[in-house]
Amino acid sequence: MKSTLRSKLxxxxxxxxxxxxxxxxxxxxAQHRDGAYDRGQGSxxxxxxxxxxxxxxxxxxxxxxxxRVSERGLTRISARFGDLGAGxxxxxxxxxxxxxxxxxxxxxxxxxxxxxxxxxxHWAELVVRDRAGNTAxxxxxxxxxxxxxxxxxxxxxxxxxx
Numbered sequence: 001m002k003s004t005l006r007s008k009l010x011x012x013x014x015x016x017x018x019x020x021x022x023x024x025x026x027x028x029x030a031q032h033r034d035g036a037y038d039r040g041q042g043s044x045x046x047x048x049x050x051x052x053x054x055x056x057x058x059x060x061x062x063x064x065x066x067x068r069v070s071e072r073g074l075t076r077i078s079a080r081f082g083d084l085g086a087g088x089x090x091x092x093x094x095x096x097x098x099x100x101x102x103x104x105x106x107x108x109x110x111x112x113x114x115x116x117x118x119x120x121x122h123w124a125e126l127v128v129r130d131r132a133g134n135t136a137x138x139x140x141x142x143x144x145x146x147x148x149x150x151x152x153x154x155x156x157x158x159x160x161x162x
Contacts, residue, residue, distance in 0.1 A: 049085070049086040049130075049131055049132030049133075050132070051085075052085030052086045052130065052131075052132035052134065053132075053134065054083075054084070054085055054134060055083075055128075055130070055134040055135055055136040056081055056082060056083035056088055056128040056129070056130050056134065056135075056136045057081060057082050057083070057136065058079055058080075058081045058126055058128055058136050058137075058138040059079070059080050059081070060078075060079060060080040060110075061077075061078070061079040061124070061126070061138065061140055062076065062077065062078050062079070063075075063077070063140075063142040064140065064142070065140035065141060065142070066141065066142065066143075067142045067143070068142070068143045068144075068145050069142060069143070069144055069145070070144070070145065071117070071118070071119045071144050071145065071146055073116075074114040074115060074116055075114065075115060075116070075117040075122075075144055076112065076113070076114045077093070077095060077112070077113045077114070077115075077124050078110060078111060078112040078113070079093075079110065079111055079126050079138070080109055080110045081109055081110070081111070081126070081128045081136070082109045083128070083130040083134075085130060085132060085134070086130045086131035086132040086134075087130060087131050088109070088128055088129070088130055088131075089129050089130055089131045090128070090129045091106055091111055091126070091127070091128050091129075092126070092127040092128075093111055093113055093124070093125070093126050093127075094123075094124070094125045094126075094127075095113065095115065095117075095122065095123070095124050095125075096122055096123055097123070100113055100115070103115075111126065117144045118144065119144050119145060119146050120143065120144060121141055121142075121143050122141065122142055122143070122144060123139060123140070123141050124139065124140055124141075124142070125137065125138070125139040125140075126138050126139075
C-alpha cells in the first residue's frame with residue numbers, strides 16, 4: 001500500500017511542477033519603474049540573455065554637446081538608440097536632473113522631448129537598458145541663448161518642426 005501511495009504522489013508531483021513553472025514564467029506586465037519607458041515585452045528573466053554582454057548604443061543626440069540653441073519657442077531634445085543583442089527594455093531621459101521620460105515621445109528606437117527651457121546651460125542624460133541588463137548612459141550639455149546670440153542655434157536657419 002505504501003508503494004502505491006508513493007507512486008500516485010510521484011505522478012501528482014510530476015504533473016504539478018510543469019504547471020507551476022508556467023505560472024512563474026509568465027511575462028510581467030509593462031510598468032513604469034522610476035519613470036522609465038518600459039517596452040512591455042516581458043522582464044529580462046523571461047529569456048536567457050547571458051550571452052549578451054554589450055550595452056545598447058546611443059547616437060545622434062540633439063542638440064549636440066556644446067551647441068547653442070535659441071530660447072525662441074520650444075527647445076527640442078532627441079536621440080537615437082539601439083541594441084543588437086537582447087533588445088532595448090527601458091529608456092529614461094533626464095533634463096537638468098529631472099526625469100522627463102513620461103512627457104517624451106518614444107517611437108521605435110528614438111526619443112524626442114520638447115520644452116520651453118530658460119536661457120542658460122542645460123544638461124540632458126539618456127539611459128538605455130537592454131533585456132540582458134546591460135546599460136548605456138550618455139550625458140551632454142548645451143546652452144539656450146537669448147535673441148542676438150545665434151538665433152536658431154544648432155538647427156540652422158529655420159526652426160525645426162516635428
